[in-house]
Amino acid sequence: MLKRELKINFKTFAIWTSILLGIFLVVFLLYPSIVSDQNIEMLNEMIKIFPEEMLKAFNMDISSIDTAFGWLKTEGFVFILLITGCYAGILGSNILLKEENDQTIEYLNGLPVSRTEILLKKYLAGLIYVLSLIGITIIFNYACLLLSGDFNQKQYFLLSLTPIFSSIVIYSLCFFLATFTHKTKKMLGISLGIVFVSYVFQIFSSISESTEFLKYFSIFTLSDIRYVIENISINYINILLSIILSIILLSASLVRYKHKELI
Amino acid sequence: MVKEILKIKKLTKYYGKTLGVKDLTLALKEGEIFGFIGPNGAGKSTTIRSIMNLINKTSGQVFFQDEELTKDAINLKRQIGYLPSEVNLYEDLTVKKMLDYHASFYPNTSQERCKYLVDLFQLPENKKIEDLSFGNLKKLGIILAFMTEAKLLILDEPTNGLDPIMQQRFYELLKAEKAKKTTIFYSTHILSEIAKICDRVGIIKDGQLIKVETIEELKSKNLLFVTVSSPDIEKIANEFQLTNQIENQTVRFQTKLDSNTIIKRLSKYQIDKILINEPTLEDLFFHYYK
Structure with a gap:
């Protein structure tokens, strides 16, 4: 069953991977021409006119965009967080509901497999793809950065691991929410909503002290890029929180799915 | 004494406030073909879906070979062949791959049995499921239900979509299964089928089982x-x-x-x-x- 799940979700995975790598390929190809001395001066002048809050939101106050790695630390990881978050959300919503949507659930339920097995294998297949998307992006960007010049490799790898935490929690949350409905379309809107609302909350939480509390409502707080840039280490609380949240959501999904009416 | 292989005890299912099935109690004997008749909306599919645990029972229990048939009773499910009224399968697979996939869940499935059924129903093995006609899809559903040599077959409107020649072959297949002591729960609204193949019949009306009798008993009423x-x-x-x-x-x-x-x-x-x-x-x- 796991093999089949991996097979049927491969096409979507390939599309999302191509989109993500395509964006980075274009950036890495164009970046050398953008970062000429003259352009960098212009960019630095431009950045000076941005409000401090905005620079903070994109980590531009602690990182310069005069190198490809610098760009990656500011905007690049925002792309990775958003794209892997969207992919994780959509996959989490779809992977269970596809059987109900295609009405193949009646066949699947008739097979000698327990609901626990169905759920765990589907969860695992999705998890493999979420981690693979991030893993391939890490390798691809690493190769591109090697060709672009020197960079702090330890910082790069630590930064690259951060999207895993938010993506897995988004995936688990959408997977859990999918046990409450039969409709894929409904869940698609909810999953994208979770990603974008989380992102907006995270941006606002970094803008001012009065909105800082919003970070507690954003899943992207678990992927604290700023902390990694400043400390060159990952906040272990975030790792722990991600694991705990994912386990809780998976357990809740198991309980819910066992009692779900499949038709 | 003939063993009772499937026992349904006081099965009740409400969809919110709407009644699906109420207090349905029924026992199927080993090797019998039990016809389950009733018009649309009488509760036939609700009963079958409750047996198969696709929906949650409001109350009641289902026992197969004296063990409760729960959602996770894998060993019991392995001995049940199920044909839903609407056959929906993985459209990306070919017939051959679907058969192999199905067989992978049943370790004792023989290739010969599968080939015999494919030949019997003249099903094109290399066609993709998305390209199958309604009738061919039904045939594939029948093959999947019968290929595992199940002890209990639950068939919901099995001949719907089959041409008369295939229907005849299907009835012969049923007779062969009966000879092997397979118990068959046969839900239909085609009454001529019931008279032709069933040993006993249960009539369901407004979610309640109103009569269970042999065909002979039914016909010998002083009516x-x-x-x-x-x-x-x-x-x-x-x-x-x-x-x-x-x-x-x-x-x-x-x-x-x-x-x-x-x-x-x-x-x-x-x-x-x-x-x-x-x-x-x-x-x-x-x-x-x-």
């Missing part, structure tokens, strides 16, 4: 159907206290009187035509549905 054509038809209707519709001086009615009494009472009137016959299964079905 006669009388069709009379007469110029005195109004008087005859009064004589037998009929409320039936009279058309062209002809009335058809059912009665528990014996033939002699009927003829004696009709002899007072001028009769053009008279037909007294035993009820067909259709007649009995409508009798219970009045």
Whole structure:
């Protein structure tokens, strides 16, 4: 069953991977021409006119965009967080509901497999793809950065691991929410909503002290890029929180799915 | 004593406040073909989906071979072949790959059995499921249900979509399964099928099982159907206290009187035509549905 799940979700995975790598390929190809001395001066002048809050939101106050790695630390990881978050959300919503949507659930339920097995294998297949998307992006960007010049490799790898935490929690949350409905379309809107609302909350939480509390409502707080840039280490609380949240959501999904009416 | 292989005890299912099935108790004997009849919305599919645990029972239990058939009873599920009324399978697979995928869940499935069924129903193995016609999809559903040599077959409207030749082959397959002591739960609304293949029949009405009898018992009820054509038809209707519709001086009615009494009472009137016959299964079905 796991093999089949991996097979049927491969096409979507390939599309999302191509989109993500395509964006980075274009950036890495164009970046050398953008970062000429003259352009960098212009960019630095431009950045000076941005409000401090905005620079903070994109980590531009602690990182310069005069190198490809610098760009990656500011905007690049925002792309990775958003794209892997969207992919994780959509996959989490779809992977269970596809059987109900295609009405193949009646066949699947008739097979000698327990609901626990169905759920765990589907969860695992999705998890493999979420981690693979991030893993391939890490390798691809690493190769591109090697060709672009020197960079702090330890910082790069630590930064690259951060999207895993938010993506897995988004995936688990959408997977859990999918046990409450039969409709894929409904869940698609909810999953994208979770990603974008989380992102907006995270941006606002970094803008001012009065909105800082919003970070507690954003899943992207678990992927604290700023902390990694400043400390060159990952906040272990975030790792722990991600694991705990994912386990809780998976357990809740198991309980819910066992009692779900499949038709 | 014949072993009871499937036992349904006080099965009740409500969809919110709407009744699906109420207090349904039923036992299927080993090796019998049990016909389950009722019109659309009577509760046939609700009963089957409850047995298969696709939906949650409001109350009641289902036992298969004396063990409760729960959602996670894998060993029991391995011995059940299920054909839903609408066959929905993985459209990206070919027939061959679907059969292999299905077989992978049943370690004892033999290739010979699978090949025999594919040949019997003349199914194109290399076609993708998305390209199959409705009839071919039904055939594939039948093959999947029968290929694992299950002890219990639950078939929901199995012949819907099959041409007469395939229907005949299907009935022969059922007979062969019965000879192997396979128990078959056969849900349909085609009454002629029930008379042809079933040992017993259960009639479900408004979510309640109103009758369980053998076909012979059903037919041997003291119930006669009388069709009379007469110029005195109004008087005859009064004589037998009929409320039936009279058309062209002809009335058809059912009665528990014996033939002699009927003829004696009709002899007072001028009769053009008279037909007294035993009820067909259709007649009995409508009798219970009045």
